[in-house]
Amino acid sequence: MNRSVIDPDAPVGAVARAAGVGISALYRRYPSKEALLATLCLDGLRQFVAVAGSAAESEDPWEAFVAFLRGIVEADVHSLTVYLAGRFTPTPEHRELARRAGTLADGILERAQRAGAVRGDVTGTDLPMIYEQLAAIRLGDPGRVRDLRRRYLDIHLAGLRATAAAASALPAAAPTPAEIGARWHSAS
Template structure:
């Protein structure tokens, strides 16, 4: 007896995988701009039908959780790469932040804060990312290259701000995001000419964002 032909099934699976990639890429763009956007906007941006989206993600919460997990996984990988790099601390930090901006995962995870109920696994990933980011920041601070009046939460919010920069045209927004990140890094690099006004953002401020919308 001949082996069964799995060609059509493989083809369907390949199409499903392509659809999933398109959906996640589209959702990343849509929800980074507007976390309250409807899933219909994601389907339209991805060029897939609502039925294809709902087969993979039965509800918006499922899609948001998947996006947050993907963003945190990317962020963790970038941080781990920086911590194992042989480059000087500041150079490793600069390269890491450019990778983070390129991937967009960290900023998206922050933008989605409070829009869904995180799972225990997502909480674990967020805690891991925070530990890694704190370790990397401490290493750069100990090198003397980072201005002393900046907190880790400051960096998170600055990266989120950079990721909101966008303009029409192929790669125009991406180029500007890296440009403004480079400008911010110059401001963060010691020595500095004057202290910053106000007080640094706190990690508690970021945690509170996850409770804000769910409490409404």
């Protein structure tokens, strides 16, 4: 199924049409719309973990950090998982994958900070905000979107370098883990 056209508010019939299957085929595989959304989120979390795990293997801390951010932005997994936040009840598997994703992302960031490559006033909760800013770029065709996301990621990366911290301090505190996590609680 094409993740770029997922609309969690779409009727099941529209989801089936977008997937190129009948409604009954969709319900055979997913007993409810919530189950479909939960599965899509699991897929996104698995991809996030795979990208982070691969990036963490780089010997150079800055290159690991850059590969991680580029991989997450390129895969567009963050926009999918955040878009689905609060629309289904997370399972233990969701929680474990989210924990693992956070541990990997924090490890990559902290390693780059210890190496003096990334500014020390950046926190692990700053990164999801960057992914979301870049995921919001949806101008033109997919190629143009990819190019623009790369452009703005490079601008972000310049500001994340430790040398940028010497030029200016960040004006406000990063979001708290509670603020980031609140999105996962159902609005209903």
